[in-house]
Amino acid sequence: MAAPTVSEPQLPVRARVRVRSWAAPGHIRTPWYLRGREGRIERALGAFPNPEQLALRQPADPVPLYRVRFTMAEVWGKAAETPTDTLDAEIFAHWLEPLDAA
């Protein structure tokens, strides 16, 4: 896993992102059910100490945190209850792969 840094570019609201499909060990605050799913930045929340480092009692880098909005169709596919309903979750920057061309 890449070491998180604060210098990652700030993602603008509505930017398309994909949650990384890492299967990293340890204390991870990226839910499994969202890994690999594509969504859009709902808002930037500022930088917060990386929980993966905090869990190991290491000095924690501040990492930008985003609220990402997914459609239920994207998260659950054909099993979605109502495809246009949405799910918002907070995802740290190092778990997000920007999809829009720079």
Next chain:
Amino acid sequence: MPHDHDHSHDGAVPHDHTGMSPSGHPYRPDQDTALSYWQVMEIAVRELAVERGLITPAEIAAQIETMDARSPANGAAVVARAWTDPAFKARLLADASEASREMGFDIGPLRLIAVENTDEVHNVIVCTLCSCYPRNLLGLPPDWYKSRAYRSRTVKEPRRVLAEFGLTLPESTTVRVHDSTADMRYIVLPARPEGTEGMTAEALAELVTRDSMIGTGLPRSPGA
């Protein structure tokens, strides 16, 4: 009628006696199983912290009392103010932490986001990873909020979950589920009920239920 049994058996209305002894005394099964690994760990850490003088049992008891004393009335006061004060509502939606502090609620370092229910959108809060909950404004979470069933089903089939709470939403309403996965906590700003024109913020706060601020319910209607 035995004490603690607040209904009569004369009318023979069927009712649930779970947790009630045949003689009408409430009980729950004794917890005679062995302590779990984490229960032992909690006791060990607590006793060590006390032994080393890091914290006193009185401080622990006082903190538990503080946590128990918080109630959804705090959140209800915030919601009622937002219903009656458009400028406050704007501040609440822009920065709910700061707006709560402005009302005198000590929310510590809590980062709070208020999400607004409208005719088109209904919001519901869940924490799939653990049980994150805006305790400073709503008190301790209800037991079901921490259950695996609520946490796993709300992100997958929110409409069915809400229907089980008695809230059936039309297809024209978009459901927005908020999974508090990291450092934010969420509170739903429910829509102000009809027929409440002219009511004071104090009277309106009485209509704001805990569940309406989680999103699993709606505020009461006046007179209901």
